[in-house]
Amino acid sequence: MKRIEDRVRVLIVERGMTLLQLATQSKITEATLHAILNRNDAKYSQLRRMAETLSVKVAYLTGETDLPSMSVVHESEAGYVALKAGDVIAMQKQIIELQSKLLTLNTPKD
Incomplete structure (x- = not known):
């Protein structure tokens, strides 16, 4: 599981959130959040705000580490x-x- 979308979807379920709540709390429009998740690409500032909202590191969202x-x-x-x-x-x-x-x-192998 290395896609941003996969990790975000698991995290919001674990935290009892919706994508709209994540977008609002991260100060990202819902359309932008959907675009990020569909493209698996985002600006660092957007990832940082999402990571802060979800209480994880940016490196976890991008799949660089498995330690959230x-x-x-x-x-x-x-x-x-x-x-x-x-x-x-x-x-x-x-x-x-x-x-x-x-x-x-x-x-x-023998």
């Missing part, structure tokens, strides 16, 4: 990023699963 609420605190001056321990554990689990799949694919 990964909380990242950017410390630009210090040059590092702080992550919550739960987010790190979830990422580590995903890495282990991917490594396992790779090993399965690369294992010679």
Whole structure:
């Protein structure tokens, strides 16, 4: 599930919202929201407002991550990023699963 539409539709159901409520709260017209969902394309500012309304990260809406609420605190001056321990554990689990799949694919068959 990588399409913006798929993720948005799941999120609005989970939050008990409608597309009209999402559009209104995100300050996007309903027509624009439908266009975004149909094209799987949006301006970053629109995605940011939708993500804020749905309490997820833009990266989750676009399919760049499967962690909807990964909380990242950017410390630009210090040059590092702080992550919550739960987010790190979830990422580590995903890495282990991917490594396992790779090993399965690369294992010679007799």
